[in-house]
Amino acid sequence: MIGDHLIEISPGLVIILGALLVPLLRSQMRRIWMLALPVIVFFYVLTLDHGQHGVITVFDLELTTLRVDRLSLIFGYIFTIALWLGVIYQLHVKGWLEQVAGLVYAGSAIGAVFAGDLVTLFLFWEGTAIASVFLIWARGTEHALSAGMRYLVVQVGSGVLLLAGTMIHYGQTGSIAFESFDIETTAGLLIFISFGIKAAFPFLHNWLQDAYPEATVTGTVMLSAFTTKLAIYSLARGFAGTEILVPIGATMTAFPIFYAVIENDLRRVLSYSLNNQLGFMVVGIGIGTELSISGAAAHAFCHILYKALLFMSMGAVLHRVGTVKGSELGGLYKTMPWTTAFCIVGAASISAFPLFSGFISKALIISAAMKEGYFWTWMVLLFASAGVFHHSGIKIPFFAFFAHDSGMRPKEAPLNMLIAMGITAALCILIGIFPGPLYAILPYDVTYHAYTVEHVVTQLQLLVFSALAFTVLMRTGLYPPELHSTNLDFDWFWRRGGRAVIRQAQAIWVGAYRGFVAGSWRRVGVLIEGLYENYGPDGPLSRTRPSGAMALWVSVLLTGFLIFSYI
Amino acid sequence: MSIYSEPTLDPNDVPRAKKGEPARWFDHKRNVNKIVYGVYGFSAFLLLIDPLIHKHGPFAIEHWIGFYGIYGFVGCVFLVLAAKELRKVVMRPEDYYDR
Structure with a gap:
């Protein structure tokens, strides 16, 4: 059906664009719009035909913004349903920060699911990271602020690995298609780890238990649906x-349950x-x-x-x-x-x-x-x-x-x-x-x-x-x-161990810096002393001479010039 | 209107139980006991009918009588006792990371 249409826009993008309207609308209208948007997009997803759509060319790269097959569709359906349920759950919230963040986040996840190439995937991948952190920060507590920051670092880091993998993959194969990858290649491994971070693989998992409980009441509901399941989709697509x-x-099934x-x-x-x-x-x-x-x-x-x-x-x-x-x-x-x-x-x-x-x-x-x-x-x-x-x-x-x-x-x-x-x-x-x-x-x-x-x-x-x-x-x-307790998990290594490493590094750097500055000052001192010697009040170059002497020397020069021009 | 969500409620502001509140079904120990005996009874029933169930799985252990029940019970007891031991290693005060 869609093949006949002029617009082949990713359902994710529809939601993101729709989200931008939210702050402009007033109470009741805003609620109606937010409830309608996932429903509209759900029916739009239902009408999608299998195949590659929405191909655009950017700098010689062919981006497939809308790849529709059974694997992307099932995630498309459930993501729009989850968004709708999340919006209903969120209706009592008055501030628009969470509302917009939730929609952009879900829209990015849906966009990523329908991405047919790695560059489009990367853009939406980072979109989920950046939008979702506001669901944590909107809680407004100090814990939420720092947990959100840690979450953001990890999520953006996952995106950076994805980008690095994409570039190497492109360099080696000339393709950016998001199909299955070989984990034994460098590019494949980088992409695998990138997906693994978002899927909360053992030892890469702590961002999840760290950040989700610190998010807002409604934010955690949204968070629980999209990020990790996007990673599951990506693994199913790339590493089945x-x-x-x-x-x-x-290990993932067994290890967290003790905690x-x-x-x-x-x-x-x-x-x-x-x-x-x-x-x-x-x-x-x-x-x-x-x-x-x-x-x-x-x-x-x-x-x-x-x-x-x-x-x-x-x-x-x-x-x-x-x-x-x-x-x-x-x-x-x-x-x-x-x-x-x-x-x-x-x-x-x-x-x-x-x-x-x-x-x-x-x-x-x-x-x-x-x-x-x-x-x-x-x-x-x-x-x-x-x-x-x-x-x-x-x-x-x-x-x-x-x-x-x-x-x-x-x-x-x-x-x-x-x-x-x-x-x-x-x-x-x-x-x-x-x-x-x-x-x-x-x-x-x-x-x-x-x-x-x-x-x-x-x-x-x-x-x-x-x-x-x-x-x-x-x-x-x-x-x-x-x-009442905090149970140490693998995040200790960066939250405490990491801090110790940074303190140590800081000590080394501060020492080096101080040494450098002291050394520089010494050198600057020598330089200033030298300058002072020549240019200072007692230096040979700053002696004051009467202006009459100057006039005399100028007339000597001019006389010399006159004589030479007649010879 | 703030762009942020409402601040979280203080637990101290939550309404408390009033004196002379009528007791509910679960407030009686005998009713809780009924549930506990129900769990015992249902477990026994499931164990008893186990030989009647024809299992098709490829693993021999699955065909042992009462395998699923025993494995579930032992697994959970192990889980809880091991987690208790884990507490000795990983448990820290609640404000550990704030200090």
């Missing part, structure tokens, strides 16, 4: 079947579990079969919804209580019953309970791992599945809404938040019960039956026995209490 992704992904168990800030717990969920997708991409890549895309789709739902429910708590520290909360179900219910739906979905969305998407990845004979990976994924139920499925709702009564009786969440949570929860359940439509839009045709007796029962066994473990540990008092 890259073997190393399997152990990387498996999630002991973390007190519940939005930080969710950030750790977000990291764990990305691991499943990365494993799926690494296995590289049609089933596993479709599984990664399906899981990204479901994950965006239930993770947003969980962040929404914790955001509602933060909005009404002013904190999401597990140690401070408890008993909130009494006055926030709807938020509690929606949170439980999100928790059941992320835990992959039958009839909830996580069940039908994670299964694709796990069964692909089984089919391809990845025994240890499969064992780790099962462990991580049990663990995610434990720390996200139980811990989040339990410590926030139940546990010991904190005595706090906050109001229920604002209506717009409840509506956003309600729609998201409904989607989680609908996808869980009727997975057909989602399976139909996956990158490859898969025939998979999630609801077999075997699958339902084994999954229930895994989950119910995890709940049993939680119950037993709680009853015996072995479960670690929620404590």
Whole structure:
């Protein structure tokens, strides 16, 4: 359809341009515009035909701004849906900074998903970094300011690696097409690391747990949807079947959940579990079969919804209580019953309970791992599945809404938040019960039956026995209490270690600088003394002579000149 | 109108429970016990029906009776106890990075 149109503009760009109108509009009009924009773009995405569109030539480079295929479409759909839900959740916010930042951020992510070449990808890639940091800074606290700065450095750094990889790739192959890359080439490796930073690979992950919990109530909901899933899309596009992704992904599923168990800030717990969920997708991409890549895309789709739902429910708590520290909360179900219910739906979905969305998407990845004979990976994924139920499925709702009564009786969440949570929860359940439509839009045709007796029962066994473990540990008092704390993670190396290195470097530089300055002053001193000797008041060049002498010498010169001209 | 979002609420300003508030269902220990026994009962049920389930997976360990349940239970206990040990290594005061 679009081929007949004159305009072949990236849906991402439509949102970015639409965002620029937001500050100009007044309250009610602005709300209507912000709600309409994702809907318009969603239907625009629905009309897109497969193929390469929007080709423009810039400095001999052919940019494909709109590449449409099944892989880009599924991410296009879910990104616009997530934006719409995020906007509803954000409606009570009055300041335009977050509103514009959210739209530009989502628009950049959507633009990146439809980018057919690396240069377009890079531009939108940096767009997501720069727009999203305002969702963190808008919180206005000192922690948010510094966490945002660290976040920005990491995100822009990822873009710089992408640009470097792109340039080397172009130099070697003469192509900037965003297709699959070989990790064994320098360019491929640079691009891989760039994607890996955004996908929160082990040791590159801390920006996520550092920044997301510091963002605004509504900002974290937006953040949770786009950046990391853009990275998942990019990995699926560029590095499908890259073997190393399997152990990387498996580590991601298992490693963050230990931190999630002991973390007190519940939005930080969710950030750790977000990291764990990305691991499943990365494993799926690494296995590289049609089933596993479709599984990664399906899981990204479901994950965006239930993770947003969980962040929404914790955001509602933060909005009404002013904190999401597990140690401070408890008993909130009494006055926030709807938020509690929606949170439980999100928790059941992320835990992959039958009839909830996580069940039908994670299964694709796990069964692909089984089919391809990845025994240890499969064992780790099962462990991580049990663990995610434990720390996200139980811990989040339990410590926030139940546990010991904190005595706090906050109001229920604002209506717009409840509506956003309600729609998201409904989607989680609908996808869980009727997975057909989602399976139909996956990158490859898969025939998979999630609801077999075997699958339902084994999954229930895994989950119910995890709940049993939680119950037993709680009853015996072995479960670690929620404590005010900072848990050191890999970011220590730059936040503390890095600071020490900088202090050391600073000491060296300051020493060198002082030495240089002192040396320079000495040299300058010598120079000034020399100048003073010649040009100073007593120097030979500044002696005063009477002007009569000058007149005499001039007349001598003129006389000499006269004589010589007559000879 | 500020371009920033509203500042976060102070937890001390949140309304508190009033005296003589009627007790809710979860406030009674016996009701909590009902849920706990429900979990015990359901676990036992799932373990009992395990031999009736025909498993198709390629890995031998999956065919052990009660594998998924036992693995989930052991996995979670390990997770929590290991995380408790991890606390000894990584836990610092809340304002660690602010100092």
